[in-house]
Amino acid sequence: MSEPTSPEKIFPVSWDQFHRDARALAWRISADGPFEAIVCITRGGLVPAAVVSRELGIRLIETICIASRHNYRDQGELMILKQVAKDVVDKAGGKGAGVLVVDDLVDTGKTAGVVREILPDAHFATVYAKPKGRPLVDTFITEVSQDTWIYFPWDMGLAFQPPIAKGPVG
Ligand SMILES: O=P(O)(O)OC[C@H]1O[C@H](OP(=O)(O)OP(=O)(O)O)[C@H](O)[C@@H]1O
Numbered sequence: 001m002s003e004p005t006s007p008e009k010i011f012p013v014s015w016d017q018f019h020r021d022a023r024a025l026a027w028r029i030s031a032d033g034p035f036e037a038i039v040c041i042t043r044g045g046l047v048p049a050a051v052v053s054r055e056l057g058i059r060l061i062e063t064i065c066i067a068s069r070h071n072y073r074d075q076g077e078l079m080i081l082k083q084v085a086k087d088v089v090d091k092a093g094g095k096g097a098g099v100l101v102v103d104d105l106v107d108t109g110k111t112a113g114v115v116r117e118i119l120p121d122a123h124f125a126t127v128y129a130k131p132k133g134r135p136l137v138d139t140f141i142t143e144v145s146q147d148t149w150i151y152f153p154w155d156m157g158l159a160f161q162p163p164i165a166k167g168p169v170g
């Protein structure tokens with residue numbers, strides 16, 4: 001994905017906002033359960049999975065470890081570093097029924113597509129969604145345009161902001 005240049009194409013999310021949105025996601029999927037287990041897509045799915053598991057009382061948490069962006073924003077070859085444990089797949093009749101898959105966002109849908117192949121009957125939930133990936137998730141909270149980059153709170157720190165009247169720096 002190319003770097004978004006105009007300010008309206010950047011979507012920064014604070015911890016507070018992320019917590020509210022993850023909790024809203026839990027509310028939205030609460031009627032679709034009960035779920036026996038959460039499969040969290042690391043690493044981004046770890047944070048919403050913690051919030052959703054607390055809200056819905058789900059204590060069986062499994063991971064599937066996937067990396068697709070090896071140079072921050074550039075999408076490369078998708079690598080599955082760790083598969084879903086067999087007992088979790090088997091628990092769900094082999095296809096994921098009763099399993100909740102959680103990730104922070106769906107962008108191109110590549111990651112969600114790979115996990116769907118493993119757990120086709122699971123319920124897929126992400127906090128944010130972009131249009132290309134949206135058909136691959138069952139529930140999400142906020143949609144942003146495809147050329148927006150979402151900045152998550154764990155990737156950011158406090159920084160000085162030059163006054164608007166000074167114009168762009170550099
Ligand atoms: O819909 P896609 O185009 O596949 O992109 C979405 C995925 O990309 C990011 O993960 P990434 O692979 O960057 O790893 P991370 O979760 O460890 O940050 C994000 O957390 C999603 O899992």
Ligand SMILES: O=c1[nH]c(=O)c2nc[nH]c2[nH]1
Pocket residue numbers: 069105107148149150151152155
């Ligand atoms: O921090 C991120 N923001 C995004 O918009 C995005 N899309 C894929 N992967 C992403 N990571």
Ligand SMILES: [Mg+2]
Pocket residue numbers: 041042043044045066103
């Ligand atoms: Mg991820």
